[in-house]
Each structure stands twice: as structure tokens, then as C-alpha cells.
Amino acid sequence: MLQTNNYSLVLLIQLALLAYDLFVNSFSELLRAAPVVQLVLFIIQDIAILFNVIIILLMMFNTYVFQVGLVSLLLERFRALLLLSALYLTLSISFHCWIMNLRWLDSNRFVWTDGLQTLFVFQRLSAVLYYYFYKRTTEYLGDPRLYEDSAWLRDAFARARQ
Amino acid sequence: MHSQWAYSGHNSHLHGPCHHDDRVHCPPCQDEMPLAKTKKKKPKKESNDAEDAEEPGLEMEGMVSRRQSESRDPLTPEPQDVQPQKKKKKKKAQTPDGENAQADMANGGDGVEQQTDGEEVIRKPKKKKKPKTTERQYSNEVDIEDEDIITDTLPSIPQHSLFSAPQGHSQPVGKMFIEKNRRFHAADRLDVGKPINQIEDYLEMRSLWTTRDVALRVHSGFRVIGLFSHGFLAGYAVWNIIVVYVLAGEQLTTLSNLLNQYHTLAYPAQSLLYLLLAISTVSAFDRVNLAKASVALRGFLTMDPAALASFLYFAALILSLSQQMTSDRINLYVSANATLWPEGSEHRFLQPWIVVNLVVALLVGLAWVFVSTRPDLDYTEGERSSNTRTLVSRLMMNSTDNVIIRDQCILLQRMFPSKNFCKSKLIILC
Numbered sequence: 001m002l003q004t005n006n007y008s009l010v011l012l013i014q015l016a017l018l019a020y021d022l023f024v025n026s027f028s029e030l031l032r033a034a035p036v037v038q039l040v041l042f043i044i045q046d047i048a049i050l051f052n053v054i055i056i057l058l059m060m061f062n063t064y065v066f067q068v069g070l071v072s073l074l075l076e077r078f079r080a081l082l083l084l085s086a087l088y089l090t091l092s093i094s095f096h097c098w099i100m101n102l103r104w105l106d107s108n109r110f111v112w113t114d115g116l117q118t119l120f121v122f123q124r125l126s127a128v129l130y131y132y133f134y135k136r137t138t139e140y141l142g143d144p145r146l147y148e149d150s151a152w153l154r155d156a157f158a159r160a161r162q
Numbered sequence: 163m164h165s166q167w168a169y170s171g172h173n174s175h176l177h178g179p180c181h182h183d184d185r186v187h188c189p190p191c192q193d194e195m196p197l198a199k200t201k202k203k204k205p206k207k208e209s210n211d212a213e214d215a216e217e218p219g220l221e222m223e224g225m226v227s228r229r230q231s232e233s234r235d236p237l238t239p240e241p242q243d244v245q246p247q248k249k250k251k252k253k254k255a256q257t258p259d260g261e262n263a264q265a266d267m268a269n270g271g272d273g274v275e276q277q278t279d280g281e282e283v284i285r286k287p288k289k290k291k292k293p294k295t296t297e298r299q300y301s302n303e304v305d306i307e308d309e310d311i312i313t314d315t316l317p318s319i320p321q322h323s324l325f326s327a328p329q330g331h332s333q334p335v336g337k338m339f340i341e342k343n344r345r346f347h348a349a350d351r352l353d354v355g356k357p358i359n360q361i362e363d364y365l366e367m368r369s370l371w372t373t374r375d376v377a378l379r380v381h382s383g384f385r386v387i388g389l390f391s392h393g394f395l396a397g398y399a400v401w402n403i404i405v406v407y408v409l410a411g412e413q414l415t416t417l418s419n420l421l422n423q424y425h426t427l428a429y430p431a432q433s434l435l436y437l438l439l440a441i442s443t444v445s446a447f448d449r450v451n452l453a454k455a456s457v458a459l460r461g462f463l464t465m466d467p468a469a470l471a472s473f474l475y476f477a478a479l480i481l482s483l484s485q486q487m488t489s490d491r492i493n494l495y496v497s498a499n500a501t502l503w504p505e506g507s508e509h510r511f512l513q514p515w516i517v518v519n520l521v522v523a524l525l526v527g528l529a530w531v532f533v534s535t536r537p538d539l540d541y542t543e544g545e546r547s548s549n550t551r552t553l554v555s556r557l558m559m560n561s562t563d564n565v566i567i568r569d570q571c572i573l574l575q576r577m578f579p580s581k582n583f584c585k586s587k588l589i590i591l592c
Contacts, residue, residue, distance in 0.1 A: 007373040011380060026437040029490070030429060080453065110494050110502055112487040121483045128440050128479060132447045135384070136542070142377035 002062065002147045014055055014138050017048040018131055025127050032107040035100065042096040049092060053085045056137060063146040070156055081133040088130040091123040381448070381542065388445020389537055392471075395438035396530035399523035402431055406516055414516065417508040421495045428492040432485070435522070439479045442526070446472035446533065451541035461541070467532040468539050474529035478522045488515040 024045045032038050060066055060074050075082070098119065102111035339346040409420040449468040451457045461469030488511055491502050503511075 002373050004371055004373055004376060008376050011376065015380070022437065022440060026433050026440070030433055108494070108497060110490060110498060112490060117484075117487050120486055121480070124436065124483050125480065128443050131440065132444045133453065135444065136448070136453055139377040139381055142373035144372050144374055 002142070002144065007142055010055065010059065011138060011142070014052060014134070017052050018134060020048055021045055021052075021127070022131065025124060032103065035104050035107045038103070038107070039100055042092075042100065046089070046093055046096065049085070049089050052134065053082075053089070056081065056085075056134070056141075059138070059141045063141070064148060065146055065153060065156075068153065068157055070153070070160055072160070073156055078137055081130075081137045084126065084130050084133050088123070088126045091119065091126055095119050095123045385445065385448065385540060388441060388448065389533070391438055391441040391445060392530045392533050395435075395442050396527045398434070398438065399519075399526045402435075403516075403520050403523040406519060410512070410516060414509065414513060417512050420512065421492060421503070421508065425492050425495040428489045432482070432489040435482050436479075439475065439482055439526070442529070443472070443475040443479055446475045446529065448542050449533070449540050454541075457541055467536050468541065471529040471532040474525045474532070478525040478529070481518050481522050481525075485515055485518050488512075 024041050028038055028041050028045075031041065056078075060078065063074065066074055095116075098116060099111065102116070103109065337348040337350060340349050406420065406424065409423050410417055411419065446468065450461050450466070450472045452472065458469060458472075460466075462473065491511060492515075494502055
């Protein structure tokens with residue numbers, strides 16, 4: 001059974017990581033006085049995305065639905081978030097590596113190209129979708145019905161066994 | 163298994179049915195039990211049937227009203243210490259506890275069986291008179307003094323059965339035992355007064371908070387942040403485009419002036435624009451419940467304000483991100499003037515940038531109008547149920563007593579002073 005205090009703490013951590021991610025996405029271009037500053041920010045951002053994914057997976061593993069064995073049910077319900085998280089992580093790492101490679105020698109240089117601009121747009125767009133689906137999923141995982149036995153779960157289990 | 167009455171002594175409180183929470187066990191409730199027992203025991207004293215009839219009956223009471231508490235285990239040795247005192251006080255010797263203890267132990271396992279055993283035991287006392295007299299003869303033969311024989315129908319401490327009800331006389335003491343974290347702590351009666359009821363009530367209210375309530379609270383909190391972001395973004399976008407047009411002059415004839423004045427603001431403005439657009443877009447997606455495709459599509463087809471707003475915000479976000487390159491170019495106007503801004507290129511780079519910023523300002527302004535016409539609309543939360551309403555409705559369902567509902571209404575009012583529950587349509591009985 002998920003305790004309210006534990007859930008509140010986990011929710012707080014997740015929202016803090018999301019807020020940090022949004023902060024870096026918004027203001028990292030202003031903090032490029034030294035290339036190492038942007039490098040550290042990007043590394044922490046990528047680790048934060050990874051931590052968020054791990055936390056959400058742990059929350060899924062903690063549900064009664066998962067413990068019963070209905071993994072496919074959970075994956076089907078949360079596949080949008082899992083796919084978006086993987087996409088966003090890939091785009092972020094790619095963009096960070098590219099732009100750091102371009103700006104390492106001179107951080108105040110104009111480095112934009114059409115390809116970099118396209119990758120930038122996709123990375124920022126996927127970030128917004130990632131925020132929305134992640135917030136929604138983490139709120140949904142607070143439903144006590146996922147952590148207790150119920151008629152619909154037994155029906156789903158019976159259907160899965162067939 | 164242990165008896166809830168196991169630690170009852172003549173100087174201790176009898177703790178009634180206990181609950182696994184922080185509550186003060188009500189002494190008056192406990193005192194009722196001994197009175198009930200004495201009433202039953204009086205007519206039976208003469209027939210010396212008290213022990214045989216009472217103990218199964220008391221066991222029945224104990225089984226029916228029992229709720230075990232783990233913290234009572236350490237207190238079980240107390241009854242044995244109190245027994246010698248009672249032996250000295252009581253002069254009348256009744257049957258020893260041995261045989262009755264064995265009978266009670268046999269009967270103590272099953273509450274259902276005890277009901278039938280109680281009836282059978284009631285019939286039995288008449289038959290047992292003879293064995294008691296023979297036992298007295300045996301006791302005299304072994305030189306046991308009369309003072310050592312307990313004849314009182316009220317056994318001091320029930321050492322026979324774990325499930326029997328307490329039979330000792332409890333007397334009120336100055337201290338109350340408060341259960342906290344499965345342990346009992348002594349506290350003076352005077353110190354524990356009205357605030358206990360408030361604490362109990364507060365803890366009851368706190369125990370109603372579930373993870374779903376936390377999630378709903380976070381969702382509603384973000385909705386408030388989103389609402390602020392909608393308005394701030396609209397105002398900021400309008401201000402930004404007005405400044406750009408003022409600096410650019412009529413027909414964009416003074417673009418060099420715009421570059422000179424605005425180049426330090428371009429990149430911070432772009433960053434702030436993205437931050438506000440991200441928050442507003444997520445908030446708009448929340449309102450339209452974008453994850454449920456059926457609901458979102460229906461909203462788009464029916465020109466729902468929330469759906470239109472989310473579409474407008476998403477379009478504005480894409481347009482804003484597309485101008486990142488030009489914004490960085492404006493930002494580097496002073497440092498890389500020759501390479502980035504050759505002669506005659508200002509109009510070529512800046513006109514699309516100004517037009518896109520104008521479109522973004524119009525889009526976010528229009529989206530803000532759509533959102534502000536129905537600020538409470540939220541398809542993700544469902545029927546606009548607030549956290550307080552959830553609490554209230556739960557209380558209403560759990561209680562049918564008007565007095566209890568009214569008390570809970572008062573408690574809610576204390577917790578949420580800004581809201582008037584007595585006039586709320588949800589609470590009719592306040």
C-alpha cells in the first residue's frame with residue numbers, strides 16, 4: 001500500500017527534477033559565459049531525466065498491478081510516457097553533445113545551422129510533451145486502486161491468463 | 163492472543179476495545195463494564211455459581227468487544243502481583259481457580275462455542291456443589307487456612323483464561339494512559355482536556371488524506387500556476403511586440419536602432435518566452451486532457467475553449483522556437499557585427515522575426531482569452547471536484563448523524579477558513 005507521506009516525497013522529488021529540467025531548457029543559453037558551466041548543467045539535466053525515468057519505473061513496480069504480473073497492462077497504459085521519455089532523453093543527449101562540441105572552444109560564437117536549429121526545435125517540443133505526460137502519469141500513480149485488490153484487477157488477471 | 167483485560171488491576175484503568183490509532187481510552191466506557199459485571203454477579207453469589215457462569219459470559223463479552231493492542235503485552239504480569247492482596251482481603255473461600263481455569267481455557271478458543279458453553283455451564287453449577295464441598299475437605303486435610311482460600315465470587319485477577327473479561331475492581335486514578343505509536347504513556351487527567359478532542363478530530367481528518375488527494379492537490383495547484391502563466395505570458399508578449407515596433411520605427415525604417423537598443427534583451431526575452439510558453443502549454447494540455455485522444459478530439463471538433471487554447475499555445479511554441487537562431491544573431495550584434503550582420507541584411511533577418519513575434523503575441527493573447535472565459539474548466543480532473551469537496555463528500559457518506567456532520571463541518575471550517583462550508587451546497591445540515 002502506498003503511504004501518503006512517501007508518495008508526497010516522491011512527487012516532490014519528481015517535480016523538482018522537472019523544474020530543474022525546465023530551468024535548464026529555458027536559461028542554459030544565457031549561462032554560456034564559460035563552456036564548462038553549460039557542460040555541467042547539461043550533464044545534470046540528462047542525469048535528472050534518467051532519474052525521473054527510474055523513479056517512475058519504480059513507482060510502477062510498486063503497484064499491486066505489477067506485483068500480480070500484469071506488466072503489459074501497465075506498459076500499455078503508460079507507453080506514451082515511456083516512449084516520450086526515451087525520445088526526449090535521446091534528443092537531449094544528442095543536442096547537448098552537438099552544441100557543446102560546437103561551443104567548446106568559443107562559447108560566444110554563432111554556431112547555429114539548419115540541422116542544429118531543427119534538433120533544437122524537436123528537443124524543446126518533446127520537452128513540453130514530456131513534462132505534460134510525466135506530470136499526468138505521476139499524478140495517476142497516486143491512485144490507491146493501483147495498490148489494492150479489486151474486481152477490475154481480478155478480471156484483468158483472468159483475461160490475461162486466458 | 164492475549165486479553166484486553168489482562169493488565170487490569172484494582173488500581174488501573176480497564177481499557178476497552180482499543181483502536182490502532184492515537185486515542186485516549188475513555189474511562190467512563192471502561193467503568194461501565196465492571197458495573198455490568200457486578201449486576202450479573204450479585205444473584206449468583208449466593209449460589210456460588212459466579213465463576214462458572216460469569217467467566218464464559220465475560221469471555222463472550224471480551225470476544226465481542228475486543229480489539230487487540232500489542233502494547234498490552236508487557237502489562238500482563240501485573241494481575242499476578244495483585245492476586246496475593248486480594249487473597250488476604252477475601253475471607254469467604256469459594257472454589258479454587260484451578261478447575262474453573264481449565265474449563266475456561268478449554269472454552270476460551272472459540273467465541274461461538276462459548277455461547278453454547280455458557281448455557282451449559284449455567285446448568286452445571288448445581289452439579290458442582292458437591293465437588294466443592296469435597297474440595298474443602300481436602301483443603302482442610304492439607305492444613306490450609308481458611309484465609310488462604312478464596313471464597314469470593316469475584317476473582318481478583320483472571321489468571322485462568324486469556325479471553326475472560328476483567329473481574330477486578332477498577333478504581334479511577336489521576337493518570338490516564340494514552341496510546342501513542344502502540345505504546346502507552348501516562349499523562350495527568352488535567353493535562354489532557356479539550357485539546358485531545360481537537361487532536362483526535364485533526365488526526366481523523368488527516369487520516370482521510372490519501373495519495374489521490376495529494377495528486378489532486380498538486381494538480382489543482384499547478385492549474386493555479388498555469389492560470390497565472392497564461393495571463394503573464396499574454397501581457398509579456400504584447401509588451402514585447404510593442405517595444406519592438408516602437409524601436410523599429412514606422413515601416414521598419416530604423417532597424418539599426420532596434421538592434422542597438424534591443425540586442426541585450428533579445429536572448430533573455432526568448433528564454434523567458436519559452437519558459438512561459440512551456441508552462442502555459444502544459445497547463446492547456448491538462449485542461450483539455452490531451453492524453454485521452456477521444457476527449458481531446460471531441461474538444462477540437464466542438465471548438466471547446468480549452469482545446470482551442472491548447473492548439474494556439476502549441477502553435478505559438480513552435481513559432482517561437484523557430485526564431486532561436488535569429489535571436490542569437492541579434493544577441494551577437496555587437497560582438498560579431500561584421501560577419502553576422504553584413505550591409506543590407508538587417509531587413510532580411512529582422513522582418514520575419516518581427517512578424518513571427520507579432521503572430522506569437524496574437525496567438526497567446528487569444529489563447530489567454532479562451533482560457534480566462536472558463537478558468538474552472540478542467541477535463542483531467544473530471545467533475546471539477548476539489549480536494550475539499552472530496553473530503554466533505556467522504557464525510558457525508560461516512561456519517562448519517564446530523565450532529566456528527568455538523569461537527570465535521572465545523573472542523574472543515576477551521577481547516578479552510580477562507581471557504582464557507584455552512585453556506586456550501588454540499589453541506590445542507592450545517
